[in-house]
Amino acid sequence: MKYLPIDNNLFILNRKNFVSRLKPNSIALFNANDEYPRSGDQTFVFKQNADFFYLSGIDQEQSILLLFPDCPNPLYREVLFLRQTNEHIAVWEGHKYTKDEAKMTSGIQSVYWLHDFEAILHSIINYAEHIYINTNENDRFLPGVPYRDLRFLEDLRSKYPLHYYERSAPIMRDLRVVKSAVEIELTQKACDITRDAFTRVLKFVKPGVAEYEIEAEITHEFLRQRATGHAYTPIIASGHNAIVLHYIDNNQICKDGDVILFDWAAEYANYNADMSRSIPVSGRFTSRQRQVYDSVLRVMKQATQMIVAGTVWNEYHDEVGKIMTGELIGLGLLDRHDVEKQDSKAPLYKKYFMHGTSHHLGLDVHDFASRYKPFEVGNILTCEPGIYIPEESLGIRLENNILITEGGNVDLMAGIPLEAEHLEEIMNS
16 A cells, blocks of 8 residues: 555444444444456456445455454454465565454454355354345445445345344444544545645646646646545546536646636545635636636635534535525626526526535545434535536636534645635746
């Protein structure tokens, strides 16, 4: 791994919190993610299952975590199974965890090779009544293929049909959304790397540069600072491209007079930042561009103030919509009389601001969390309003990452240039 070692107390505490919520006589099983075929004999770059990493800290394929707090044999109350390395794997793929390294990383003392899994599981599973299986219940996810945990469940049901099968996801949804001090530090590190890459880009952009050249500058800075990589496929959308919310071609030339919409950020130790900025290619906003930019910034600042413990998701988004409506009227994009007659279920502001203002952030960019639970201390959320005007080939989106604390919220991206004057100052320095 590129990132520095993480204190294993994070994973020890995460496991303690998880097993405290299990029913008596329960065994819980977590799998590492699949290795997905790319073509021929190639696979896509491996990305660890977020729940598996949250509980173990192990960042390697073909691994299984077993948790059985009431196991009559203390040796098997928490067990980690790993792919055993050999000379061939060492030559072709490089280093894999040793048992001692896995113990140090995870804080789990019982570590076995994967070929021991079936025998050990069978020796203890019949002393359990409940089997907790981890499935992907992120409500943004619609599975198109039967991933590893689903296949694993089917196999277990065929072998052990009379056990009670339970869902780990509701427990993980409650646990992962509240970030510990270590998780906040890792997210802050991702934000700080993102800050440095953005400052680098501000000094690099000029008319005639290609979107992919900007992407290369970002990637360089990310890797230079031990980032795992991009938190998501970077959006570098100049001119008319900026009205496409998830534009990722990044293959056009940035032209004088255009604005570039950025939506990219670093991932560090599997924890993600998520930043959006909009900058003028020439180094100076036109008066109209600045007018729209300032409108988005005002919405962002007012929305950020509402990201506090107790805020209700739908009420928050509705209130942001009202603020945005006022700005769009001020920009001449909406008519006040039309707004007064609008259908409340289809507000007119959505023509120019069609996405949500916030989402939870963590091991997933769109982190696993309930849409129906009020915000609480320890949540990290994005704040990302935008205005997109196709007829003007102009899209402005601004986004920072907000931590909720007992005393209010903390902007983890407070050090990243945001005010228009500050952007222009750096670009023209």
